[in-house]
Amino acid sequence: MVSIPSKAPRQSLTVIDNRTGQAYEVPITHNSVLATDIKKIKAPAGQDRAEDETEQGLRVYDPAYMNTAVITSRITYINGLDGILRYRGYPIQQLVKKSNFLETAYLLLYGELPTKSQYDNWNNEIMHHTFIHSDIENMFKTFRYDSHPMAMLSSAFATMGAFAPEANPSLAGQKLYTNAAKGDMEALKVLDKQILRIIGKAPTLAAASYRMRQGRPFNRPAQGLSYTGNFLYLLDYLSGHEYQPHPVLEKALDTLFILHADHEVNCSTATVLQVGSSLVDPYSVVAAGCSALYGPSHGGASESAIRMLMEIGSPENVPAFMEKVEKRERVLVGFGHRVYKNVDPRSTAIRELAEEVFEVTGRNKLLDTAMTLADYARKSEFMKSRNLYPNVDFFSGLIYQAMGIPLDVFPVLFAVPRCVGWLAHWRQMMLNPAGVKIWRPRQLYLGEGERDYVETADRKENPKASVFDAPVQVSHGGDSKRMELATYKDERGQTWGKSKL
Template identity: 80%
Template sequence: MVTVSKQTPRQSLTVVDNRTNKVYEIPIKQNSVLATDFKKIKAQKGDDREEDETEQGLRVYDPAYMNTAVVQSKITYINGQDGVLRYRGYPIEQLVKKSNFLETAFLLIYGELPTKSQFNNWQNEVMHHTFVHSDIEGMFKSFRYDSHPMSMLASAFATLGAFAPEANPSLKGQKLYTNAASGNPEALQILDRQILRIIGKAPTLAAASYRMRQGRPFNRPAHGLSYTGNFLYLLDHLSGHEYQPHPVLEQALDALFIIHADHEVNCSTATVLQVGSSLVDPYSVVSAGCAALYGPSHGGASESAIRMLMEIGSPEKVPGFMAQVERRERVLVGFGHRVYKNVDPRSTAIRALAERVFAVTGRNRLLDTATALAAYARKSEFMRARNLYPNVDFYSGLIYQAMGFPLDFYPVLFAVPRCVGWLAHWRQMMLNPAGVKIWRPRQLYVGESARDYVDPEERKAGETVFDAPVPVQHGDDSKRNELASYKDERGQTWGRAKL
């Protein structure tokens, strides 16, 4: 620790490099410092490795971006210590209570709540873009019936881009979207048209993945229904006329869509921005977001939380399960969050929704186990010391299950509304007046230093299981092929048997 003499406070950080005894003053702006300012802190190479690049300036090492801000954003604010979540300044609790999903989508993307006329135009445009090309239905039919719906959805968004070549910067020029930052009306129109297309078609694609799993024909979008009402129609309508989803389920899904619409620079949003920084088309960007959201540590967590509750089975088994968690033998899902060190405000909003849904669907049979687990967490010193409170995934999974959605469809129900957040951040990036710089994180290279090529006969095998591929088990047909023989294209004979 270096003690600096008292003087008038100023917004800067004084750094003393003990290698050189040089003093650097790093400006502090918005309680942050520029990582590139640390590149000015240089030293002569001493005992360092060549790969440490000491003479090129100090690097900032932050595994998994634990404390690195990568963008300046006006979209979503999270205070993890106090359990605060706001969209464009509006508390999530107020939006869930008073807004609807499409209004919130407009807010996230364009910065303000829409006027009545703006909302009507926005809603009409989004719902106008709900239909997809019939050839995309053929793409869904190429999947196995038991494919995971998120695999289908990620592929569907990428496929959707192939039907909009005019929206592809690789075909139309790299400034197709970044020209919008100067107010270019044509660029802005192209940019916003793709946003309308993706938001409008997301429920249609998601429902197609569901119907594909069910072996049912695809529905066409129904005009006159709300965004979530149309989604439920696409999922469930079988026959008859004037189909109307239950209003409580429709409203609950709409509220869940608001809650899941954005969450700052999470894993999938960071993926969207990383991919988007290459100036690729927004369909590829959203497809990449789906791939990131798919993981069990991100959008797949609600599915994992329900599987955990099903495995626990009953309230009386909670203490035994938690004893295993505390011994680090099991992983607890649905509790704790990378950002929130207090109650997740989304989970508070969802609990009220859950009661309304259960009043219609009947009480979820896992609710007693979930309640017992939450009660245990409140009393457990192990949980309190680690700030492990129920998060959004813990309660949303209970609602989805009560509404009859299969477990592997939960990430899809997350992805549909999250398209709005992804597109809001992508649009913000494209409209940056300073331009878009491709994301290129640095690394600390800790591998081998320069060495000479080794001839095959002089090489030694690695000593651990990680140093070569592990043996792979093949099907029984491989054994038959192994016992057979054949000639390759060069005429060489292979196999144990003689021709």
């Protein structure tokens, strides 16, 4: 790229297409250019393939959205170079010290910190919507005893949509939610009621997935406890009266919920917006978000980080493990971030929180290994050159483990607060006055050009084919072996036996 100085700076980009000699002036707004403006740069078909569609305009190729803004938003701001995270303009550090999760949830969804009366009403409404239908409890009981809690939670959110037909645009009308942007108060009521339902019921569903995994009966939501206090009750209560969670653990969980509530257009939020752009109901949207969050590169990272620390075992094993990392023989989990090229501001808050929790629960046995690993990363040129600093997953897993949370429940604890961020972005999309366009990314097609169908008898195996170009041989269970040895007739009366299978 050549830099050409201009005597008269203006908010635009001048592009010269060397294929045609044509110059284009592309407006710059908020330090961005419209991809559709780039599409105006066209050239006649030349040496390109027909599939490159040259005459239809230039396309922007951006694998994994490395530098593509897909929405305008007023919710969360991240500056990865300086390690800044703000919810609606408020620094995350201030919210962690002064706010609570439900207040922060209101802020993310509605743009301002609530007044006392607004907060009291908000809190009452959320806690009023904590119960789930008994048939959803029965749905949980259909899972295998060893099902992953996140798989159960994803299914539970999708199931909830079946219990609210009035909230389904496929049944109640395509513009059920988008009409709210035009001032339709009934549509806005339906929209906000689903938000109350999802935030209120998320801890109940999450706790049910945990209790199912433990083989314990489900608890009913408790009255008079805080949002996170009620969640701990749903997780842990067995018998007795006047249950009260430990205040340090209750506060710690509330703080972790604030830190995990939103993080701009991450993988799961992008999934929520992609799915939401089809105008499907919000329960399906949140279920899709859970499925994205489930992955080990996203919400499952804290679980993976603890498993890595357990494998390392002790501080003296850190150098040998890091040698393998630097040789790219092992993957380092809990360090680095797609956005942050500096210290993750959430990890700083969590480190302080960890000490408070350890005073109550006892020091996590993995902490010394974790701190040795973090110190190694701080001094290592390999790590510094790649901007690999501890992220939120590295320390949150230590706290969850110290609190006695099983590893496979970690992503569930991530999903409960992240519902707020997902819903805030979904609500913002539904209330866009310009309407909602379905997301439909483009691709660069690199496959075969047009070719004619080949009859079966004339086909030959591709001599350049690799292991990826056909199904691999899969193993079958013992019942398949027995069926292979048996003889039977199919529905057409044809006899089958070992020689024909």
